[in-house]
Amino acid sequence: MKYFITTSIPYINGEPHIGHTYELLAADVLARYARSRGKKVILSTGTDEHGGKNEEKAKELGKSVKEYADEMSQRWRELGPLVNMSNDRFIRTTDPGHEQRAALIWKTLSKFIYKGKYSGWYCTGCEAFVTESTAKANKGTCPIHNRPYEKIEEDNYFFKLSSFSKQISEAITSGTFRIIPTTRKNEVLGILKEGLEDISISRPKEKISWGIAVPDDPAQVMYVWFEALMNYITVLGYPEHPDFKEFWPADVQVIGKDISRFHALIWPGMLFGLGIALPELLYVHGFINIEGKKISKSLNNVIHPKEVIDKHGVDAFRYYILRHTPSYDDGDFTWEKFEAAYNGELANELGNAVSRTEAMIIRYQRGLIGDIPPSEHDSAGYHKYLADCRFDRALEEVWEQVRGLNQYIDEQKPWEIAKSKDEEHLRQVLAYMCSDLLQIAELLLPFLPETSAKIKDIFGTGIIKPTKGTLFPKTIQQK
Numbered sequence: 001m002k003y004f005i006t007t008s009i010p011y012i013n014g015e016p017h018i019g020h021t022y023e024l025l026a027a028d029v030l031a032r033y034a035r036s037r038g039k040k041v042i043l044s045t046g047t048d049e050h051g052g053k054n055e056e057k058a059k060e061l062g063k064s065v066k067e068y069a070d071e072m073s074q075r076w077r078e079l080g081p082l083v084n085m086s087n088d089r090f091i092r093t094t095d096p097g098h099e100q101r102a103a104l105i106w107k108t109l110s111k112f113i114y115k116g117k118y119s120g121w122y123c124t125g126c127e128a129f130v131t132e133s134t135a136k137a138n139k140g141t142c143p144i145h146n147r148p149y150e151k152i153e154e155d156n157y158f159f160k161l162s163s164f165s166k167q168i169s170e171a172i173t174s175g176t177f178r179i180i181p182t183t184r185k186n187e188v189l190g191i192l193k194e195g196l197e198d199i200s201i202s203r204p205k206e207k208i209s210w211g212i213a214v215p216d217d218p219a220q221v222m223y224v225w226f227e228a229l230m231n232y233i234t235v236l237g238y239p240e241h242p243d244f245k246e247f248w249p250a251d252v253q254v255i256g257k258d259i260s261r262f263h264a265l266i267w268p269g270m271l272f273g274l275g276i277a278l279p280e281l282l283y284v285h286g287f288i289n290i291e292g293k294k295i296s297k298s299l300n301n302v303i304h305p306k307e308v309i310d311k312h313g314v315d316a317f318r319y320y321i322l323r324h325t326p327s328y329d330d331g332d333f334t335w336e337k338f339e340a341a342y343n344g345e346l347a348n349e350l351g352n353a354v355s356r357t358e359a360m361i362i363r364y365q366r367g368l369i370g371d372i373p374p375s376e377h378d379s380a381g382y383h384k385y386l387a388d389c390r391f392d393r394a395l396e397e398v399w400e401q402v403r404g405l406n407q408y409i410d411e412q413k414p415w416e417i418a419k420s421k422d423e424e425h426l427r428q429v430l431a432y433m434c435s436d437l438l439q440i441a442e443l444l445l446p447f448l449p450e451t452s453a454k455i456k457d458i459f460g461t462g463i464i465k466p467t468k469g470t471l472f473p474k475t476i477q478q479k
């Protein structure tokens with residue numbers, strides 16, 4: 001069984017921060033989960049590198065655009081390994097392979113492409129065409145970039161998105177193209193009810209030169225968004241490569257809520273135009289705030305994940321982001337909340353369950369565990385939550401089991417049993433604790449891969465292999 005999962009590819013202009021890690025981690029959990037179930041996985045991520053904004057920025061810095069793109073792409077690329085993301089591919093839209101395949105896709109879509117005149121507004125900051133009503137509502141200035149919209153009147157190519165409205169809506173309502181959460185799905189269906197308009201998909205080269213040339217019209221370059229979406233199939237070698245034939249359609253595409261229109265409307269339109277299947281599932285996540293505020297340079301509240309990971313380890317970081325960001329909503333990072341989760345849930349609950357079990361088996365049985373019974377816990381809820389991308393709930397399920405184990409230890413009081421000299425009973429109780437921990441380790445594998453491996457290492461062989469130190473040392477002073 002194959003499993004293809006993608007993240008969106010971030011636009012390289014801008015600095016990666018903690019908010020960008022949610023998507024990488026969500027996709028990584030699903031990929032690791034699929035691998036653990038024996039599937040053949042491709043997890044793809046990358047960077048989106050064309051467009052006027054990068055051209056502007058490079059000029060400002062006195063660099064060539066290519067030089068600038070190389071530097072920035074590298075900075076984004078480092079984010080994956082930092083959070084222990086297990087991506088198999090990293091695509092850059094400036095890769096020659098992507099550029100050539102993009103031209104091929106354009107040609108294949110040509111029956112749905114026509115030349116016309118675009119007259120309207122554009123924000124280079126957003127690299128987006130802006131409708132008259134939006135421009136009016138914002139009084140002519142982009143609220144995100146605080147710069148006036150440019151009035152443009154130019155020859156563009158258009159894509160007949162309007163002709164796919166019905167097919168897209170049917171795919172969504174019938175569930176062949178799932179969008180979760182439901183709130184996002186309903187937003188998309190709301191837009192579809194109005195019917196889709198054709199979209200402009202190119203810019204004149206004289207205005208934006210940093211882009212992929214439109215085939216047979218060197219005076220035009222592809223609109224960066226239109227071209228970036230193609231990465232999801234160019235990365236597999238569309239149309240002829242065996243990977244494409246084997247792995248498309250994507251099982252899951254993970255994106256942020258700000259770009260759901262591109263992925264739920266334009267992208268499916270393109271796929272219908274190409275005559276290939278839509279992804280099975282689009283998972284739309286929220287944003288991470290810091291102390292309740294949007295992460296922004298101007299608020300000076302940017303936290304790089306490295307700050308957290310250097311102090312407390314990558315699994316603690318992964319844990320906080322995945323458990324304490326609501327999977328269907330926005331989340332909030334504060335050092336206080338992070339430390340509370342670290343001390344309470346990781347050190348006190350999970351860490352203690354592991355160290356108590358380990359210590360007692362060493363003390364009472366010289367490290368010998370003996371036969372470990374299979375775990376009796378029902379993990380159906382956990383699997384259901386993962387199928388629905390409810391990472392927060394799936395981890396909650398695991399933690400219920402962790403708490404249950406601590407409670408079991410408190411109730412059984414193995415130290416009392418040891419005094420009573422009932423060795424067989426003691427051995428059974430301790431073996432049960434091991435069995436529970438091994439199952440917990442299995443369930444944690446997609447989320448906290450290092451911790452999962454450590455737990456399996458300690459208890460997995462029938463003889464305790466003592467850990468050096470504790471899993472989550474209390475490096476944080478409790479206030």
Ligand SMILES: [Zn+2]
Binds near residue numbers: 143146
């Ligand atoms: Zn803007």
